[in-house]
Amino acid sequence: MPPIQLLLSAGEASGDMYAAHLATALKERLDVELFGMGGPQMRAAGVEIVTDYSEVAVVGITEIVKHLPSLLRAMERLVEAAERRRPALAILVDFPGFHLRLARKLKPRGIRNVYYVCPQFWAWRPWRARLVRRRFLKALCIFPFEEKFFSDAGVPTKFIGHPLVGAVEATKDRKEFSEELGLDASRSIVTLLPGSRTGELVHHLPVLREACALINGRVPAQFVIAAAHAQDVEHLKAGWPTGMVVRVVEGATYNALASANAAIVSSGTATVEAALLNVPMVVIYRVSPLTAALAKPLVRTPYFAMVNLIAERRVVPELVQGEFRPERVAQETLQLLQEPNAREAQRRGLEEVRKRLGPPGAVGRAADEILSLLQGAAGNAF
Numbered sequence: 001m002p003p004i005q006l007l008l009s010a011g012e013a014s015g016d017m018y019a020a021h022l023a024t025a026l027k028e029r030l031d032v033e034l035f036g037m038g039g040p041q042m043r044a045a046g047v048e049i050v051t052d053y054s055e056v057a058v059v060g061i062t063e064i065v066k067h068l069p070s071l072l073r074a075m076e077r078l079v080e081a082a083e084r085r086r087p088a089l090a091i092l093v094d095f096p097g098f099h100l101r102l103a104r105k106l107k108p109r110g111i112r113n114v115y116y117v118c119p120q121f122w123a124w125r126p127w128r129a130r131l132v133r134r135r136f137l138k139a140l141c142i143f144p145f146e147e148k149f150f151s152d153a154g155v156p157t158k159f160i161g162h163p164l165v166g167a168v169e170a171t172k173d174r175k176e177f178s179e180e181l182g183l184d185a186s187r188s189i190v191t192l193l194p195g196s197r198t199g200e201l202v203h204h205l206p207v208l209r210e211a212c213a214l215i216n217g218r219v220p221a222q223f224v225i226a227a228a229h230a231q232d233v234e235h236l237k238a239g240w241p242t243g244m245v246v247r248v249v250e251g252a253t254y255n256a257l258a259s260a261n262a263a264i265v266s267s268g269t270a271t272v273e274a275a276l277l278n279v280p281m282v283v284i285y286r287v288s289p290l291t292a293a294l295a296k297p298l299v300r301t302p303y304f305a306m307v308n309l310i311a312e313r314r315v316v317p318e319l320v321q322g323e324f325r326p327e328r329v330a331q332e333t334l335q336l337l338q339e340p341n342a343r344e345a346q347r348r349g350l351e352e353v354r355k356r357l358g359p360p361g362a363v364g365r366a367a368d369e370i371l372s373l374l375q376g377a378a379g380n381a382f
């Protein structure tokens with residue numbers, strides 16, 4: 001019997017990570033061939049990459065318009081590959097602007113779609129949940145409150161827990177990490193996660209450089225920047241004021257976070273990683289003014305940072321758009337560095353977040369759900 005064909009698609013760095021882990025779990029359970037859109041982690045997990053996610057990894061409404069030709073090319077390649085290989089399922093990871101359209105194209109071709117890591121429609125444009133109902137066989141959600149939201153919209157939904165629970169851990173302690181980078185473990189370390197997309201780096205880095213200079217003027221600190229991609233390293237090293245201790249690491253994000261006294265984190269999956277490592281943080285984010293103006297009427301939640309949304313209260317400071325200024329970033333970070341009560345209060349909140357993320361084993365549960373769907377379609381032939 002030939003291997004089962006599965007389409008697996010992710011459109012950004014976090015999705016690439018989630019999809020890679022799922023690919024490994026599926027291969028442990030089934031004889032499968034996986035193909036689709038992704039990046040280095042999916043490649044390493046044995047997924048045949050039809051189109052690289054770097055072609056579509058854009059953020060913001062106005063930014064999408066500029067990248068429309070590459071988005072359309074990626075869509076065309078995936079649809080052509082699906083028509084040729086006839087996958088038993090298409091497993092689409094978050095990235096709703098692209099994947100909702102891909103699902104619309106695949107369904108009339110007889111390809112069933114599964115959503116793994118549901119879009120955050122409960123936070124903005126909640127009416128789009130009905131598109132998931134029309135185009136997807138099932139949704140696998142990673143936050144407990146999502147199950148009710150999507151189920152109420154008529155989507156067959158299963159809460160599997162967060163894939164990062166049990167998977168996020170440092171491989172070196174602070175002393176080892178400091179020695180490796182030539183840092184002084186007795187001095188403050190501030191870790192920066194400025195984002196994984198080019199647009200995020202463009203908007204974030206100038207403000208972060210100024211903010212870190214202000215922090216360094218008050219507390220002689222050392223700054224570690226975690227690069228999401230190897231090609232970003234040189235860009236991240238450039239432009240820092242002289243006299244500051246700045247190190248850029250690639251492939252060592254968890255060690256960089258675990259060694260930090262405080263972190264400055266671009267909003268997104270990275271905030272969950274920091275929470276799982278119990279690192280006090282300041283969350284930042286900025287898009288173009290036009291994108292912000294267009295998106296504002298669509299937002300339906302009082303918080304922006306994922307950890308605050310999970311906790312349903314303000315656990316970490318979130319500095320977004322106009323609030324994301326050097327002096328504000330410095331002020332919030334210095335409070336974490338200098339005030340033990342502020343650090344401990346945040347850590348209590350992060351503990352609450354961790355409890356809400358579910359037990360370890362989410363990837364295995366997702367793979368079992370997908371196996372069940374395949375068995376149901378094949379009359380328990382596997």
